[in-house]
Amino acid sequence: MEIHTKCPVCGGDAISIFTTYHIPKFGEALLTSISCEQCKYKSSDVLILKEDNPKRFKVKIDSPEKLNYRVIRSSYGNIKIPELGIEILATGFSEGFITNVDGLILRIEDVLRDKIMTEENKEKVENLLKKLEAARTGRITFTLILEDKTGNSAIIPNER
Ligand SMILES: [Zn+2]
Numbered sequence: 678m679e680i681h682t683k684c685p686v687c688g689g690d691a692i693s694i695f696t697t698y699h700i701p702k703f704g705e706a707l708l709t710s711i712s713c714e715q716c717k718y719k720s721s722d723v724l725i726l727k728e729d730n731p732k733r734f735k736v737k738i739d740s741p742e743k744l745n746y747r748v749i750r751s752s753y754g755n756i757k758i759p760e761l762g763i764e765i766l767a768t769g770f771s772e773g774f775i776t777n778v779d780g781l782i783l784r785i786e787d788v789l790r791d792k793i794m795t796e797e798n799k800e801k802v803e804n805l806l807k808k809l810e811a812a813r814t815g816r817i818t819f820t821l822i823l824e825d826k827t828g829n830s831a832i833i834p835n836e837r
């Protein structure tokens with residue numbers, strides 16, 4: 678569903694898109710995104726329709742099939758990969774999304790490459806990018822932790 682709305686930044690015409698995902702054995706998740714033509718403001722979030730208690734998921738990703746687990750991350754979801762020293766703490770203004778474990782790691786790689794890497798930390802970040810790529814392609818085992826005080830984030834095994 679697509680509706681016209683007012684941009685929260687510039688007040689111009691913006692478009693809100695609502696997409697419902699049905700996740701087997703789990704329920705409905707609603708992905709909302711807003712984008713503004715004028716100022717290019719973009720934001721998205723996820724709402725799990727029947728959950729509201731704080732949630733903590735901890736999954737050891739030790740087989741290729743677990744890379745396909747569904748990851749729902751609301752703007753309040755904290756993401757941690759202790760083995761790689763990664764902590765992405767939600768501010769409530771963070772981006773919400775629905776993806777798979779490998780897709781999540783790809784997003785982290787993009788953020789590191791586009792926003793975090795500087796001339797000074799280049800070597801360190803490139804080293805971390807190599808480890809993330811190894812994790813994403815199933816060459817190393819790692820633990821994925823997802824915490825959300827609003828209960829709108831989850832890691833869900835795929836249905837067989
Ligand atoms: Zn705008």
